[in-house]
Amino acid sequence: MVPMLLALGAGLVAGLVRAWVAKRPPHAPSLVLLWLVPVALLPQFIAFYLPSTSKSISQELASVALISSFVLLLVFAWFNRQAPGIWLLGIGLLLNLIVILLNGGLMPTSPEVVQRIFPFARPDAWQLGNRVGTTKNIALTIQQTRLWWLSDIFVLPAWLHYRVVFSIGDIFISIGSLLLLWSVGGPPPRQNRPGEQL
Amino acid sequence: MSKLTRDVSLFASKIDRRTVQLILLLVSLTLFVIGAGAPMGEGGMGG
Numbered sequence: 748m749v750p751m752l753l754a755l756g757a758g759l760v761a762g763l764v765r766a767w768v769a770k771r772p773p774h775a776p777s778l779v780l781l782w783l784v785p786v787a788l789l790p791q792f793i794a795f796y797l798p799s800t801s802k803s804i805s806q807e808l809a810s811v812a813l814i815s816s817f818v819l820l821l822v823f824a825w826f827n828r829q830a831p832g833i834w835l836l837g838i839g840l841l842l843n844l845i846v847i848l849l850n851g852g853l854m855p856t857s858p859e860v861v862q863r864i865f866p867f868a869r870p871d872a873w874q875l876g877n878r879v880g881t882t883k884n885i886a887l888t889i890q891q892t893r894l895w896w897l898s899d900i901f902v903l904p905a906w907l908h909y910r911v912v913f914s915i916g917d918i919f920i921s922i923g924s925l926l927l928l929w930s931v932g933g934p935p936p937r938q939n940r941p942g943e944q945l
Numbered sequence: 946m947s948k949l950t951r952d953v954s955l956f957a958s959k960i961d962r963r964t965v966q967l968i969l970l971l972v973s974l975t976l977f978v979i980g981a982g983a984p985m986g987e988g989g990m991g992g
Contacts, residue, residue: 751978773963773967781973916982
């Protein structure tokens with residue numbers, strides 16, 4: 748989570764500094780259906796984050812939770828596509844969804860990556876073709892993975908001392924969030940004056 | 946009116962619509978990023 752949240756933090760600071768330099772108040776871009784975001788996260792919260800349910804939920808239900816959540820987030824991105832950066836968020840989300848749909852409903856990642864992320868896990872802690880613990884990931888070899896280059900293939904460098912894996916889609920999402928927050932310091936949207944043609 | 950209520954009212958009066966919109970944007974974007982792919986914690990994996 749850290750790399751993407753860092754992008755959020757960097758975007759917010761950049762947007763506020765931009766507003767401060769231009770001597771104008773920061774403003775949030777106008778977004779619709781904001782309520783859809785927490786609603787979309789609810790199935791994931793139950794399937795992956797809530798300790799009491801994330802351990803007992805089946806792989807099939809976890810897939811349904813992840814896919815339905817992504818579809819709702821895509822709807823949100825589509826209705827807000829005019830806002831800066833949202834189209835990149837949508838593309839990242841779509842890339843993640845495509846590789847998830849093509850590989851059994853969870854985000855594939857290779858055994859090598861799983862071993863790098865969980866170096867001290869017991870050998871029986873995860874199995875090829877199954878969900879890795881309570882994560883959104885499924886362990887599949889590169890050969891088994893359709894569009895493997897869209898899966899979770901990147902690992903943060905060791906010198907960061909934070910083992911985390913992410914995908915090309917996640918990179919798009921990070922850049923999109925950065926752009927959206929950068930726009931907070933931009934000129935406010937032009938208001939149509941009375942009599943002006945829409 | 947208690948001191949706490951007075952302080953809360955004073956704080957609320959200072960928050961304008963623009964600030965509320967900014968906070969809403971931040972919260973929504975954070976939730977979106979978590980939902981759309983952010984891994985969870987140390988050793989986490991994404992979606």
